[in-house]
Amino acid sequence: MRPKRVIRMNNLAGLAGLVPVVVFLVVALGIAVYSRQRAARSAQGGFVGEYFLGNRSLGAFVLAMTTIATYGSVSSFVGGPGQAWQTGFGWVYMAGVQVTTLFLLYGIMGKKMALVSRKLGAVTVIDVIRERYHSNALANAAAIIIVVFFATTMIAQFVGGAKLFEAVTGYSYVIGLVIFAVAVVAFTTLGGFRGVAITDALCGIAMLVGIVVLAWGIMTAGGGYEQVMQTIAANHPEMLEPLDAGGMPIGLYFTQWLLVGVFTFCLPQSVVRTMGFKDVKAMRRAMVLGTVIIGFMMIGVTALGTLSAGVLTDNLAAYGGSVDNIIPRVIVQTLPPWLAGIAIIGPIAASISTVSSLLIAASSAIVKDIWLNYRNPKAHVQESVPSNGTPGQADRVYEDRIVRRVSQAMTLFIGIVVFALSITPPDLIWKINMFAFGGLETAFCWTLVCGLFWKRATKAGALLSMIGGTASYCVAMALGFRLFGLHQITIGITVALVLMIVGSLATKNPDDETLAVFFPER
Amino acid sequence: MKPKPTYAEKMQQANREAKATVVALVLTVIVWIVLGFGIAPTGIEVFHTPLWIITGTVGTWLFAIIVAVFMSNRVIADVDLDDEPEPDAPEAGDSHE
Numbered sequence: 242m243r244p245k246r247v248i249r250m251n252n253l254a255g256l257a258g259l260v261p262v263v264v265f266l267v268v269a270l271g272i273a274v275y276s277r278q279r280a281a282r283s284a285q286g287g288f289v290g291e292y293f294l295g296n297r298s299l300g301a302f303v304l305a306m307t308t309i310a311t312y313g314s315v316s317s318f319v320g321g322p323g324q325a326w327q328t329g330f331g332w333v334y335m336a337g338v339q340v341t342t343l344f345l346l347y348g349i350m351g352k353k354m355a356l357v358s359r360k361l362g363a364v365t366v367i368d369v370i371r372e373r374y375h376s377n378a379l380a381n382a383a384a385i386i387i388v389v390f391f392a393t394t395m396i397a398q399f400v401g402g403a404k405l406f407e408a409v410t411g412y413s414y415v416i417g418l419v420i421f422a423v424a425v426v427a428f429t430t431l432g433g434f435r436g437v438a439i440t441d442a443l444c445g446i447a448m449l450v451g452i453v454v455l456a457w458g459i460m461t462a463g464g465g466y467e468q469v470m471q472t473i474a475a476n477h478p479e480m481l482e483p484l485d486a487g488g489m490p491i492g493l494y495f496t497q498w499l500l501v502g503v504f505t506f507c508l509p510q511s512v513v514r515t516m517g518f519k520d521v522k523a524m525r526r527a528m529v530l531g532t533v534i535i536g537f538m539m540i541g542v543t544a545l546g547t548l549s550a551g552v553l554t555d556n557l558a559a560y561g562g563s564v565d566n567i568i569p570r571v572i573v574q575t576l577p578p579w580l581a582g583i584a585i586i587g588p589i590a591a592s593i594s595t596v597s598s599l600l601i602a603a604s605s606a607i608v609k610d611i612w613l614n615y616r617n618p619k620a621h622v623q624e625s626v627p628s629n630g631t632p633g634q635a636d637r638v639y640e641d642r643i644v645r646r647v648s649q650a651m652t653l654f655i656g657i658v659v660f661a662l663s664i665t666p667p668d669l670i671w672k673i674n675m676f677a678f679g680g681l682e683t684a685f686c687w688t689l690v691c692g693l694f695w696k697r698a699t700k701a702g703a704l705l706s707m708i709g710g711t712a713s714y715c716v717a718m719a720l721g722f723r724l725f726g727l728h729q730i731t732i733g734i735t736v737a738l739v740l741m742i743v744g745s746l747a748t749k750n751p752d753d754e755t756l757a758v759f760f761p762e763r
Numbered sequence: 764m765k766p767k768p769t770y771a772e773k774m775q776q777a778n779r780e781a782k783a784t785v786v787a788l789v790l791t792v793i794v795w796i797v798l799g800f801g802i803a804p805t806g807i808e809v810f811h812t813p814l815w816i817i818t819g820t821v822g823t824w825l826f827a828i829i830v831a832v833f834m835s836n837r838v839i840a841d842v843d844l845d846d847e848p849e850p851d852a853p854e855a856g857d858s859h860e
Contacts, residue, residue: 330816337819337820337823340824344787347839348787348838349780349784351839353777471811498792520843520844524839525834525836525841528831529828533828536827761770
């Protein structure tokens with residue numbers, strides 16, 4: 242039996258780790274609710290436009306932070322750095338490719354999506370796809386793909402966050418899961434897109450603070466930067482080489498460029514943010530600010546993973562056999578409990594901000610893109626009033642009330658399903674996250690890019706590309722089939738491109754009405 | 764006074780910006796390769812850190828910031844995103860509604 246004093250100390254340590262997290266969540270929830278209530282009082286558009294898109298009012302800072310926080314997940318904070326502990330600085334060099342994500346998203350999609358979505362009164366990415374290709378089948382397929390892959394990503398986030406919580410506070414995994422689930426569902430259900438975007442900004446700040454605190458902990462515990470580097474050089478000199486003596490093949494660099502660099506601008510959870518900013522100036526500023534922050538965040542946190550090798554010097558088996566345990570372990574080992582509680586706010590915020598953004602997008606896919614469209618096929622145009630829209634009519638109020646209840650109920654429902662699926666945790670968070678990234682990029686890349694930039698793209702091409710590409714990606718993943726040893730994204734994205742081109746060229750041109758909106762310059 | 768750009772002109776500008784972004788991506792990839800794989804064989808160390816680690820990560824990041832600043836100031840044009848009907852021709856998109 243353990244002495245009472247030890248048990249009390251452990252409880253105190255756990256409590257010290259728990260308090261900062263709970264305080265952060267309560268404050269973030271308060272801000273989310275307040276911001277949406279304030280917006281609801283002054284909102285000109287209907288419930289749908291406000292709940293799912295915040296009435297296109299995001300300024301530069303919130304836009305940059307919500308894009309980064311949605312994209313930067315617990316995988317970036319736990320899984321990736323854990324892998325970097327094992328692989329070395331090559332992994333940090335690879336993480337550096339993410340500095341391109343913000344300028345790619347805003348530069349390629351930003352203005353065009355902003356213009357087109359305002360022209361159409363579109364609230365979701367699927368609204369735009371539906372209007373471009375005039376296909377309910379395509380819109381429904383897109384909605385299902387979004388819900389499935391978002392759910393997969395959300396599970397990885399919940400698991401990562403709860404594991405971290407368990408390691409640092411000593412409370413059980415399930416308690417951690419319950420706290421996250423309640424927080425996320427409350428943020429999203431009560432806050433809507435605007436609340437999520439604002440809490441994302443708060444989470445982004447927490448992530449930056451977490452990185453700084455952990456850096457201090459590692460440097461202090463490792464005897465300073467020079468000592469940490471000397472320990473790594475002595476124990477694992479290959480970790481200082483870009484190819485990690487074969488542990489980091491060129492093919493891995495290539496596919497990571499595709500997965501977390503080049504094609505991230507097609508991720509629907511990112512693209513929807515280009516429909517929500519208030520003006521081009523906000524987007525331009527977000528591009529610069531976002532590139533500064535994402536570089537600091539992704540390079541910084543991944544480098545901390547590698548530098549942990551100067552503190553955690555045993556082999557992987559000593560740390561539970563999973564690289565996902567490295568960051569939780571280094572937090573506990575290098576920081577006093579109260580500071581560990583502050584440090585874990587970063588990755589927990591990363592987890593929560595990603596889940597809340599995906600939850601609202603998954604909910605919008607079902608409510609807005611399937612259910613509302615089924616109730617009223619023109620709903621995507623009539624009910625999504627642009628920012629300069631007029632106040633609603635009498636029955637609009639009634640309609641809004643129904644949509645409000647269904648949207649919030651659906652958000653709650655998806656949250657509960659994801660929670661239930663997270664109770665038995667899967668391994669290797671970053672791999673699950675990459676699977677979902679690859680699936681979403683395969684499904685949406687050519688449908689969106691060709692939809693916006695190739696006037697010859699047709700409904701048949703888009704349907705074939707989205708369904709055929711995603712199916713080939715999933716089959717290749719399931720069978721473990723690779724071409725030239727490359728990640729299956731290369732198969733999915735190539736098949737999707739070929740099918741888009743063949744399907745489009747084999748069918749007749751889109752109608753003039755569509756071309757006038759998407760290609761008025763022709 | 765310069766006339767306000769039409770919807771078609773705004774979309775054309777968006778196309779130009781997208782092309783410029785692709786060029787920026789290609790340049791960033793080249794810089795990333797040169798500053799990382801290119802510098803690694805030199806074996807130079809700074810503060811107990813192989814130089815390629817600093818240039819390949821922080822160097823690429825700084826380059827990306829320069830790209831973002833250039834794009835923001837020189838490439839991306841401020842336009843009014845809300846659609847205004849043109850005086851001489853009705854907007855084709857209106858027929859959707």
